[in-house]
Each structure stands twice: as C-alpha cells, then as structure tokens.
Amino acid sequence: MLPSKPCLMALAAGVMLASGVTGARAADQKLFVWAEAVEPSTVDPAKSDVNQEMTIARNVFDHLTNFDLDHPDHILPALATSWTEDGTSWTFKLRDGVAFHNGQAFDANDVKATIERDLRIGQGQSYLVGDIKTVTVLDPHTVKIETAKPDVYLAANLSRIEIMSAKDIAAHAADSDHGDSYFSAHADGTGPYKMLSWTRGAQIDLERNKSWWGQFPAKPFDHVIDRFVTQASDRSRGLEGGEYDLANFVPRDEAVRIGKSKGFYLVEGNNLWAWPAIYLNTKLAPTSNESFRKALVESFSYDAMNQYFLGASVTPRGPVPAWVPGSPEKDLAVIKTDLNAAKADLKASGLSNPTMKCSIPSGFSEFAFAATVLQASAAQIGINVQIEQLPFVQAIEAIKSNKSNCFVLGNANLSPTDPTRFFAAHYLTGGFYNSANYSNPQLDALVQEIPTVTDPQKRYEMLKQASEMVVNSHTIIWAARPTTIVPVPDGVGGYRIDPAEYINVRLWELYKK
Amino acid sequence: MTVFLLRRVGWAILVLFVVATLTFVLSHVVPADPAAFLAGQNATADTVARIRAEYGLDQPLLIQYLSYLRGLLHGDFGISLRTGRPVSEDLASFLPATLELLFFSFAIYVATSLFLAIIAAKRPGGRLDSGIRLFTMLGSGMPVFWLGMALQFLFFYKLGLLPLGGRFPLRAIAPPTVTGFLLVDTLLAGQPGAFLSALSCLILPSAAIVLNLLAVGTRMSRAALISESGKQYVRTARGKGVGPRRILYRHVLRNAMTPILASTSIQFGYMISWVILVEVIFDWPGIGLYAYQSFQVFDYAPVVALALVSTAVFSIINVLLDILYPIIDPRMRSLRA
Numbered sequence: 001m002l003p004s005k006p007c008l009m010a011l012a013a014g015v016m017l018a019s020g021v022t023g024a025r026a027a028d029q030k031l032f033v034w035a036e037a038v039e040p041s042t043v044d045p046a047k048s049d050v051n052q053e054m055t056i057a058r059n060v061f062d063h064l065t066n067f068d069l070d071h072p073d074h075i076l077p078a079l080a081t082s083w084t085e086d087g088t089s090w091t092f093k094l095r096d097g098v099a100f101h102n103g104q105a106f107d108a109n110d111v112k113a114t115i116e117r118d119l120r121i122g123q124g125q126s127y128l129v130g131d132i133k134t135v136t137v138l139d140p141h142t143v144k145i146e147t148a149k150p151d152v153y154l155a156a157n158l159s160r161i162e163i164m165s166a167k168d169i170a171a172h173a174a175d176s177d178h179g180d181s182y183f184s185a186h187a188d189g190t191g192p193y194k195m196l197s198w199t200r201g202a203q204i205d206l207e208r209n210k211s212w213w214g215q216f217p218a219k220p221f222d223h224v225i226d227r228f229v230t231q232a233s234d235r236s237r238g239l240e241g242g243e244y245d246l247a248n249f250v251p252r253d254e255a256v257r258i259g260k261s262k263g264f265y266l267v268e269g270n271n272l273w274a275w276p277a278i279y280l281n282t283k284l285a286p287t288s289n290e291s292f293r294k295a296l297v298e299s300f301s302y303d304a305m306n307q308y309f310l311g312a313s314v315t316p317r318g319p320v321p322a323w324v325p326g327s328p329e330k331d332l333a334v335i336k337t338d339l340n341a342a343k344a345d346l347k348a349s350g351l352s353n354p355t356m357k358c359s360i361p362s363g364f365s366e367f368a369f370a371a372t373v374l375q376a377s378a379a380q381i382g383i384n385v386q387i388e389q390l391p392f393v394q395a396i397e398a399i400k401s402n403k404s405n406c407f408v409l410g411n412a413n414l415s416p417t418d419p420t421r422f423f424a425a426h427y428l429t430g431g432f433y434n435s436a437n438y439s440n441p442q443l444d445a446l447v448q449e450i451p452t453v454t455d456p457q458k459r460y461e462m463l464k465q466a467s468e469m470v471v472n473s474h475t476i477i478w479a480a481r482p483t484t485i486v487p488v489p490d491g492v493g494g495y496r497i498d499p500a501e502y503i504n505v506r507l508w509e510l511y512k513k
Numbered sequence: 514m515t516v517f518l519l520r521r522v523g524w525a526i527l528v529l530f531v532v533a534t535l536t537f538v539l540s541h542v543v544p545a546d547p548a549a550f551l552a553g554q555n556a557t558a559d560t561v562a563r564i565r566a567e568y569g570l571d572q573p574l575l576i577q578y579l580s581y582l583r584g585l586l587h588g589d590f591g592i593s594l595r596t597g598r599p600v601s602e603d604l605a606s607f608l609p610a611t612l613e614l615l616f617f618s619f620a621i622y623v624a625t626s627l628f629l630a631i632i633a634a635k636r637p638g639g640r641l642d643s644g645i646r647l648f649t650m651l652g653s654g655m656p657v658f659w660l661g662m663a664l665q666f667l668f669f670y671k672l673g674l675l676p677l678g679g680r681f682p683l684r685a686i687a688p689p690t691v692t693g694f695l696l697v698d699t700l701l702a703g704q705p706g707a708f709l710s711a712l713s714c715l716i717l718p719s720a721a722i723v724l725n726l727l728a729v730g731t732r733m734s735r736a737a738l739i740s741e742s743g744k745q746y747v748r749t750a751r752g753k754g755v756g757p758r759r760i761l762y763r764h765v766l767r768n769a770m771t772p773i774l775a776s777t778s779i780q781f782g783y784m785i786s787w788v789i790l791v792e793v794i795f796d797w798p799g800i801g802l803y804a805y806q807s808f809q810v811f812d813y814a815p816v817v818a819l820a821l822v823s824t825a826v827f828s829i830i831n832v833l834l835d836i837l838y839p840i841i842d843p844r845m846r847s848l849r850a
Contacts, residue, residue: 031684033683038806039806041551041596042597047553049555050553121560122556122560123553123560125555126555181597181598184596185598200596201606201607201610201798201799202680203679203683227683228796229678229796230793230796230806231793231794231796233662234665234796237665237666237669237670240670241669241670241673243669243677243683363809391545391808391811392810393545393546393547394543394545394811396549397546400546424555425554425555432549432553
C-alpha cells in the first residue's frame with residue numbers, strides 16, 4: 001500500500017548525490033577561505049572600525065606606511081617611499097607606477113582626498129590622524145601634511161589609514177550622502193587583493209591583484225572567500241573539517257585542541273587587548289567610593305582569569321601592553337590579589353554589606369566569566385555583585401546613564417606605536433568607552449601632550465605617570481591580557497599575528513605549502 | 514466567499530498594524546543608543562549626534578512612529594543602521610533564502626508527517642506506531658539549536674556527507690540570480706549539479722526544523738485518520754468490497770484533511786520562528802540571520818520589518834488555507850454560508 005521502499009531509496013540516492021557533490025568540491029589549490037565571525041557593516045575604510053571591516057580594508061587598500069610586526073617602531077615604506085618631519089609639517093614622497101584596481105593611477109591627490117574625507121566623516125580610524133590640519137599636494141608624487149601640533153606618531157598612525165581614489169570620491173561627492181552608501185558596498189584600492197563581489201549574508205569574494213607593487217610569497221592564494229560564520233562552534237568545526245582554511249575568534253580551548261591535532265600547528269602572538277576589562281563607574285554609589293573600588297581591584301582573582309586563558313595570558317599592570325614601543329609596563333607595580341588589603345579598604349570606605357550591579361554585554365563567554373570571578377571575589381570580602389547580561393548597546397547605555405556600577409569590555413588600540421590611543425577612548429574625559437565615567441583633567445592634559453614630545457625618555461616618563469594615574473584611580477580591573485592563539489592547517493604558510501590588530505589576516509603574506 | 518475573504522484580509526491588515534505598533538514600541542522603549550554604536554568607539558560626540566540626526570533617532574518617539582507608519586504605507590521599512598541600506602533592499606536580498614528554506618521544510622514536513630501518520634494509523638498501538646511515536650518524540654524533545662548542531666556534528670564533521678552551513682557549497686559557483694530561489698535558479702540555468710549542491714545545503718537545516726515539529730504533526734494527522742477510519746461510511750465501503758488503498762486515499766484521507774490542515778497552519782507559525790534559529794545555526798543568509806544580527810546592535814528597522822514579514826507570511830498562509838478548506842471538504846461551504 002505504501003511506497004516506502006522507493007521513498008527510502010530516493011532519500012538514500014539524494015544523500016549520496018549530495019555527498020558526491022560536496023565531496024567533488026576538488027580542493028582548489030589557489031583558493032583560501034577565511035571564516036569571519038561577523039559580516040561587515042561596510043567596506044568603506046573611512047568607517048571601518050571593527051575586525052570584520054578591517055579584513056577588507058587592510059587587504060584591499062594600501063597605506064602610506066607600514067610597520068614591522070616584530071618591531072612595531074620600525075616604520076616601513078608603503079605607498080610613501082620616504083618622508084621627512086619638521087615639527088608640525090610632514091612631507092611624503094609617493095610611490096610611482098601604482099594603480100587602483102579600476103586602473104586609475106595613484107598620486108598625491110588621492111592622499112589628500114582620502115584624509116580630508118576621513119576627517120570629515122570622523123569615524124573609523126580617523127581618530128588616529130585627528131590632529132591633521134591640512135593636506136597639500138606639492139606635486140603628483142609629493143604631499144605635505146600639516147598637523148595642529150607636533151605628533152611623533154603620525155607616520156606610524158598613517159599605517160592604519162587606507163588610501164582611496166580621489167576620482168572615486170569626487171565622482172560620488174554629488175550623491176545625497178556624499179557617496180557614503182556607494183563606498184559602503186564598493187572597495188576599490190591599490191592593495192594586494194581586489195574585491196570582486198559581496199553576497200549579502202554569506203561572503204565577500206576577493207581576487208589577488210597580480211599587478212600589486214608589493215611582493216607576494218611563492219604560491220600565493222589567487223582567490224579568497226571571506227565567509228561569514230556566526231557561530232564559534234561552526235568556525236571550529238569548519239576549520240577542523242577542512243571547510244575553512246583559517247578562522248578568527250575560535251574559542252581558546254578549541255583553538256589549542258585543533259592546533260595540537262594532526263594536520264595543524266599553532267601560531268601565538270601578542271594582541272592589542274586587555275581582555276576582559278571591568279570598568280567601575282565613578283558616578284554611581286557604591287563604586288563612586290574610591291576605597292570601595294580599590295577593594296574590588298584588590299579582591300579580584302587574577303589567577304582565575306589566567307587559568308581561564310589556559311595560562312597564555314598575563315595580568316596587566318597598566319593600560320599599555322608591554323610589546324608597545326615605549327611601554328612603561330615593566331616599571332609599573334604588579335597588580336595581584338590581596339584579600340587582606342581589600343578588606344581593609346572596604347572598611348575604610350565606610351560601607352557595610354554593599355551591593356552593586358554589573359552590566360555585561362551578552363555573547364562573550366570571557367565577559368561572563370570575568371563578571372562571575374568578580375562576583376565570587378567580591379563575595380569573599382562581603383560585597384554583593386549582581387550580574388545582568390544585556391545586548392551590547394543596552395549594556396553600555398546602562399553604565400553611561402549611571403544605571404549600573406560596572407561594565408565589561410576590552411581595552412584596545414589599533415595604532416602600532418601610539419600608546420596615547422589606549423587612553424583616549426577609555427580613560428579620558430568624554431571617551432566613548434570611558435565606562436567608568438572617569439574624568440581627570442590632569443590626565444587629559446598629560447596624554448594630549450605626550451605625542452608632542454620628541455625626547456623618548458621624557459615621553460616614557462610622561463606615559464608612566466599617565467599609566468599610574470589610571471591605575472591609582474582604581475576605575476578599572478584589567479582581568480587579563482591574553483595572547484592570541486590561532487590554529488593553522490599545515491597546508492597554509494605565512495600566517496602572522498599583527499599585535500596592533502584584532503584577530504585578522506594579512507592575505508598577501510599567506511601561501512600554499 | 515468573497516465577503517469571507519475580504520473579512521479575512523481585513524483582519525490580516527489589522528494584525529499587521531498591531532504587530533508593527535507593538536514591535537516598534539517594544540524595540541524603542543529599551544534604553545539603548547544604536548547611533549553611538551554605529552559611530553564607532555573613537556567617534557566624537559558631534560559625530561554621534563550627526564548620525565542620530567541622520568537616522569531621525571533624535572526625534573520624539575511619536576514622531577519616529579508616525580514617520581515609520583508613513584514609510585510603511587509607501588513600502589519603505591526605513592534604513593538599517595547596521596548595513597546602511599534600505600531595509601526593503603536587504604529584505605529583497607535575504608527573503609528568498611528564508612522562503613526557500615521555509616517552503617522546502619514545509620513541503621518535507623507535510624509529506625513526512627502525513628506519510629508517518631498513515632503508517633502509524635494502519636495499526637494503532639502496533640510496533641510501527643510505537644516506533645514512529647518514539648522517533649518523532651525524540652525529535653521534538655530536542656531543542657532546535659541543539660538538534661541543528663548535532664546534525665552538523667554528525668553529517669559534516671564525522672561523516673563528511675553534507676555541508677556545514679550556508680546556502681551553497683563554498684567551492685562551487687552559484688548560478689545567476691533569477692528568482693532568488695537557488696533550487697529554481699540552478700534548474701533555470703540548466704545546472705543539475707548545482708541543483709544538487711543547493712539541495713545538499715538545504716538538507717540539514719530543513720531536517721532540524723522538520724524533526725522538531727514532526728511529533729505534533731504526525732500525532733494530529735494520525736488521530737484524524739484513526740477517527741475517520743472508525744466511521745460508519747468506512748465500514749460500509751469495506752463491506753462493499755472497496756480496496757484499502759482506495760478507502761484511504763479517496764475517502765479517509767480527504768475527510769481527515771480539515772483537522773490536518775488546521776494543525777498544519779499552526780505548525781507553520783512555529784516553523785517561521787524555528788527558521789530564525791536555524792538560520793543562525795547554519796549561517797543561512799535569510800531574514801532570520803539578518804534580524805538576529807540587527808537585534809544585537811538594536812538596529813530597530815530590520816527587527817520591526819522581520820516581525821511584519823513573518824506575520825504577513827503567516828497571514829497569507831492562513832488565508833490560503835481558508836480558501837483550501839471548502840475545496841477539500843465541500844461540507845465547509847455550507848457551514849460558511
């Protein structure tokens with residue numbers, strides 16, 4: 001009566017055919033698949049601000065300068081071949097014979113148009129060059145940049161500014177949004193990879209720019225798929241199963257496991273994060289009480305966080321990581337758990353059985369863990385911490401509007417050499433991520449002055465002083481500074497970790513082994 | 514019939530209006546500042562204020578609501594803060610993927626639940642009936658996200674049979690977009706291999722949805738079939754020597770279709786909500802994944818649009834079923850009259 005056998009046979013045939021199809025996806029020797037945790041909102045380098053947007057910006061566009069990953073203070077030529085500095089005036093000689101992917105020749109007008117557009121928009125990485133006052137084209141291959149005040153970090157920070165085509169910018173200037181919507185979907189740089197297409201919700205396809213001025217290794221990847229893979233478990237499994245060649249934000253325990261398994265190796269390196277960082281609100285009781293905040297910092301179990309990161313992390317002593325050129329980290333006092341001191345400080349605060357609320361952005365296991373460690377640590381000295389997990393924008397709004405005592409985030413900076421940027425968004429008055437709502441005019445002035453000082457020793461002393469101000473304000477608990485661990489398949493070579501970057505990929509350095 | 518249909522369409526419009534209002538209010542009363550998020554971590558207060566003004570987020574809620582309703586009447590769902598594109602454009606990109614998954618899963622669900630119900634109803638309480646009950650209950654007992662991940666683990670990671678996620682295998686070349694439905698577009702392009710590739714991507718997400726809903730569908734259909742099979746006219750037909758196949762397909766099944774369709778339409782509503790979860794698990798580039806990512810940054814417009822679109826799809830399916838009832842069961846015509 002029932003066609004069960006034919007149905008089952010058809011089902012089996014379907015699965016076999018389907019498996020045949022997937023199995024027949026012959027390994028394309030020149031294709032590289034990068035599993036990206038989130039789809040970018042934009043490919044406009046002027047607005048690129050987060051990891052997934054940097055993937056396109058860094059690989060499709062070039063920069064005036066570059067830097068040595070192993071020695072970030074060694075600034076290398078890129079689109080600029082040489083430069084001179086005279087106080088507030090910088091002159092850059094530009095590379096000849098460079099062309100955009102659409103065939104337009106690169107010249108000084110592109111530098112001027114790019115920087116002026118970045119500053120006008122005021123988003124993305126423009127904060128790194130916010131002191132630029134004017135850009136003047138001296139000749140097609142020479143550009144002069146004037147800053148409002150001396151900035152010793154300018155050349156390094158220009159390694160983060162992607163150069164766009166002046167003609168493209170001009171062509172879309174008449175759009176009602178000055179071309180913003182055009183550039184959010186079209187990336188046309190001079191960089192090592194060209195953007196071919198963007199399949200919304202799925203992937204961005206890139207192709208190697210064979211006429212790039214830089215050097216590719218032997219056996220580079222000709223095609224790259226930047227695949228958006230939302231679930232961390234999918235990125236892990238896809239990497240292990242050969243679907244992806246590399247993936248970012250693979251959970252640490254999975255990364256270590258995969259990296260140690262057959263067919264993979266591990267790449268470990270510094271990164272830009274203090275992660276997680278717990279901000280203590282200075283404008284809401286009880287965290288408005290300095291002794292109370294100090295008690296929280298002293299009670300926190302830093303060992304628990306280091307264990308969470310499988311030992312591949314350190315406890316920060318200040319806001320600037322040790323790898324950053326000129327970092328005062330090694331000369332700052334060690335921050336460690338001291339329950340006796342914490343109890344004494346809690347007593348000094350005059351608060352009894354205090355309760356505080358901590359709002360943490362949902363979706364980050366590290367944040368949830370750090371908040372739990374805070375809760376358990378604080379409980380040991382008699383502080384009750386209530387934790388609420390909220391969507392990111394809601395959590396940050398809770399602390400900004402003084403409805404919460406604490407907020408968990410990372411403390412990062414995209415500049416390879418400019419340590420003042422670790423302060424700007426997080427500790428200076430009005431900084432977007434200044435979630436402690438901390439304000440110290442002395443610190444603000446000091447940090448503003450550091451880039452204007454040419455004497456490295458004096459800069460170092462100022463930076464140390466600024467770091468100590470933040471440490472002594474007890475507005476933040478730097479829970480840990482983990483290293484980045486990336487499992488790489490044996491067949492892929494050339495992967496390096498950029499310490500001044502989120503977990504990203506320099507496609508032009510990769511090759512098929 | 515026309516009056517009945519007009520009344521149903523009128524109700525559907527009223528439901529859409531209520532859903533639009535509720536979703537708008539609920540998503541806007543939560544304290545959050547998406548403009549600050551969009552501006553980025555180092556933007557100045559001026560930049561954040563400019564973005565807020567650009568998107569009308571600095572306006573009073575009532576003005577934003579009226580402006581939103583005005584836009585809706587013109588088919589304008591607003592601009593997505595996250596993608597920077599009109600939501601209608603995003604929906605046009607993502608909706609075909611969702612509809613393809615939804616309709617494919619629905620078809621599999623209807624066929625499978627009916628197929629299993631027929632087998633189970635043949636000998637109620639028998640081995641097959643018990644086996645089917647156990648199988649479907651297991652599927653329903655597992656949360657859909659867990660089931661999805663378990664299927665991925667087994668069929669991608671362990672067996673290497675099916676793709677991990679996405680709508681089309683990574684290393685295959687997708688056909689040109691005509692309808693947006695890959696199964697259709699691959700056939701239109703005359704690419705049977707690509708059709709199978711697209712089909713292979715549909716299997717796991719559909720299985721996660723279908724397995725989760727199968728128990729209720731099978732049990733409801735089974736109960737309807739058993740109930741019909743015990744009626745006098747079936748015994749009469751048997752007595753007249755009518756064969757069991759003819760009794761089942763010509764009489765029992767047809768008469769049992771009204772309650773089966775009613776339960777199926779309810780299950781379709783669940784299916785819409787499961788699709789959102791499944792899209793996230795399988796990175797299926799549809800409106801569910803789009804809404805999930807939008808909600809994370811409180812990008813209001815896509816969230817409200819998704820609520821409207823899913824309500825509209827659910828309403829349309831219900832109206833279609835209302836049309837189908839009297840066609841399948843002529844007794845319904847007299848009831849409505």
